Structure formats: C-alpha cells, structure tokens
Amino acid sequence: MPETVQLTVTRYRPEQESAPTVQTYEVPYRKDWVVLDALNYIKDRLDGTLTYRWSCRMGVCGSCGMMVNGEAKLTCATFLSHYQRGPIRVEPLTYFPIIRDLVVDITDFLHKLKQVKPWIVRREEKPLAEGLSSVRPGSGQALLGTGEYRQTPEQLELYKQFSMCINCMLCYAACPVYGLEPSFLGPAVLALAQRYNHDSRDQAATERLERCSEHDGIWQCTFVGECSKACPKNVDPAGAIQQFKLAGTLHWFQSLLLPWGTK
Amino acid sequence: MTTGPAYTSHHPRWYRRRVSVWWWLESWRYAKFVLRELTSLAVAFFAVLALFKIRAIAAGPEAYARFLERLQNPVFLLLNGVAFLFVLYHAITWFNLAPKAMTIRVRGVRVPDWAIQAGNYLAWLVVSAMAVWVLRRG
Numbered sequence: 001m002p003e004t005v006q007l008t009v010t011r012y013r014p015e016q017e018s019a020p021t022v023q024t025y026e027v028p029y030r031k032d033w034v035v036l037d038a039l040n041y042i043k044d045r046l047d048g049t050l051t052y053r054w055s056c057r058m059g060v061c062g063s064c065g066m067m068v069n070g071e072a073k074l075t076c077a078t079f080l081s082h083y084q085r086g087p088i089r090v091e092p093l094t095y096f097p098i099i100r101d102l103v104v105d106i107t108d109f110l111h112k113l114k115q116v117k118p119w120i121v122r123r124e125e126k127p128l129a130e131g132l133s134s135v136r137p138g139s140g141q142a143l144l145g146t147g148e149y150r151q152t153p154e155q156l157e158l159y160k161q162f163s164m165c166i167n168c169m170l171c172y173a174a175c176p177v178y179g180l181e182p183s184f185l186g187p188a189v190l191a192l193a194q195r196y197n198h199d200s201r202d203q204a205a206t207e208r209l210e211r212c213s214e215h216d217g218i219w220q221c222t223f224v225g226e227c228s229k230a231c232p233k234n235v236d237p238a239g240a241i242q243q244f245k246l247a248g249t250l251h252w253f254q255s256l257l258l259p260w261g262t263k
Numbered sequence: 264m265t266t267g268p269a270y271t272s273h274h275p276r277w278y279r280r281r282v283s284v285w286w287w288l289e290s291w292r293y294a295k296f297v298l299r300e301l302t303s304l305a306v307a308f309f310a311v312l313a314l315f316k317i318r319a320i321a322a323g324p325e326a327y328a329r330f331l332e333r334l335q336n337p338v339f340l341l342l343n344g345v346a347f348l349f350v351l352y353h354a355i356t357w358f359n360l361a362p363k364a365m366t367i368r369v370r371g372v373r374v375p376d377w378a379i380q381a382g383n384y385l386a387w388l389v390v391s392a393m394a395v396w397v398l399r400r401g
Contacts, residue, residue, distance in 0.1 A: 015276075019278060176296075179286065222296075225360070
C-alpha cells in the first residue's frame, strides 16, 4: 500500500491568472479517506488558499460535486482507494463557469430550476380549517382527511425515485448536450419537473409540459444516458426525460383528437 | 433577469471552457453514443434502397433484374454489410434502452427492466420469423 498519493488539482485565481492551471499536492494515502478528506487535508495543512465547496460529507447536501479523473463524482463518496496508483485529477464540474479553483457558478441551474415550478401547485388550496372543524366532540382528536392531501404508498412510489435528487448537478457535468447547448434545461431540472408531475397532489402537469416542450426542453435531450450513470442517488434523469417525451407525445395526440378535453 | 443562461454579475472573471468538437472522442461511452446516432444513416440508406427497389419493380421484370444485378456489385455488398451491422447495433441499443422510456405497472408494481427488454426482443423475433415465413412461401 502506498504511503502517499498525488492530487492534481485545478487552480484558478482570477486576480492572478487568466486561465486555470494545475497544482499537485502530496497527501497521505489512507484507505478510509475520500477525495474530500484529501482536499480538507490540503486546505488545513498544505495550502489554505485552495477553494472548494462542501458541507455534509455524507452524500446528502450535493455541494462537493467535482470531476475526479474526468468523471463527475461527489468527492465525499469517492474513495482514494479507487485510485491507488494516483495521481488523482480533481477538477471543477465541467460545462459550468469557474469562479475560483474548484468552485463553479450554478446560477444558471437555479434559474432553470425555478422555471419548471418544482413545488406542488394547486388550482384551489384546501382550507386547513376544514381539518380543524372536524374535531370529534369531546375527544379533542382531529379527524384526518378533509384539510389534508393524503397519499397511498402506491402514489408515493410513482415519484419517489425522482424526489431523491440532491441538486448536486453531476448530471449536468456528464451531459454533453448541456455542454454544447447551454440553454438546455438539463437532466435534474426535467427529472424534478417529472417528480411533481407524478405527484397525485399536484395539478400543474400541463403547465410544466408546456414549459418543458419548448426548444430548450425535453426534445433537446438526445438520450446519451450519461446523466443516469453519474447520478449518485439513482434518480435516473434519462429515464425521466424519455417518459416525459412519451407523455408529451401522448398529450399532443390527445389534443389533436380531443381538442376540448385536454385543459 | 433575462431568459437563457444568466450569471451573477459579481464574478466578471469567471472562466468558461469551450467544448471541443472532438468531445465524443474523450470517452468511449460518448463515442458509443455518437456511433448509435450515426446508425440512423444506415437506416436511411436501407429506406432509400427500398424505394429504389419499389421503383425497379414498378418498371417491370427486366428493370428489377438489372437492379438485383447492380446489388451484386462488391461495393454494394460491402455497403450493405456495413449498413446491416449498423442497423443491428441500432436495434439492439434501442431495445436495451426501451425500459427507460416504458414504465409499465402491474397492480402498482413496476415491471422489471429485463421483462420489458425480453418482450421487445420476443416481438422482434416473432416479426422476423413472420417475415421469413412470408418470403419463403413466395
């Protein structure tokens, strides 16, 4: 077992240089270390100027996505032991503009995410008071139902997979379509749109379909399929988009045959 | 904020890499994808060939015989062979990806991917067998 391993890290200091460079660091090799541990070691012991994002270090927050040896990875879930011989190449997520070192600008993603309304939309909200009014006299126990939106396990199952998305954007860094056409809404945004489309409590599927059927939406996806391979949460955005295309096509046929019945 | 990619104004010196024209050669997985896309050319080739065949049949037995003779040309044989391999690749990748788009639920449980793939392959076999049967009968 090697005692140390080399990390080749992208550096970009906009006040000093006009293009990114690389810097190599030697860190202790430990079997239980992930790439993020190695970066933290560099920051603490070797070079405090190295800049990167991280938070939970347990694959939940989605902040520490980077390119490790050319593949989009959560650095908190990528062990040094996968790359024993080294050197390990650590770069910022591709296709995103680099702000500094390993930190990229994600404004574009957040801007697109908002456009597909990733929340439950109701035409008419059930008043909460409905639930309160049905308190059983004398018992103090509220009767469930009226003011709530209840769901069966089967209804939950329909969208649960897509709801696992942590917005880490690894799928964007794996998607060549996003690289070539930066206007593309992209895998995570479309999968999250599907997450709400499939939710029995939501009523905005048609609205989302209209937004996602525009030139920068589902039809720009050429089904490379790499987003689903990169996803650390098995969301399967590629599947979501193909199902979205199918739903869009069916909706189009429906509106052709029954123009009065689709709204 | 305008529509399309918008970036915060606080980072006037962010660095954006340009995607190389050769991006699909950077990884074998991307190359396989581009190959899959290119198979559509072979599909188009067979479609055009079928149109020419129909025209030859319409023009009478002599024209059809000439058409068949032209296909014996080694260049055409090679082209057909390569196109056939491409179409085969097209079909196989298509069937393998089918479960991504088709989510069928039976009594609330999602039908596993392999079952959908098997169904597609089975349908392919049945249709092919029927085509062979029709051709051999005639």
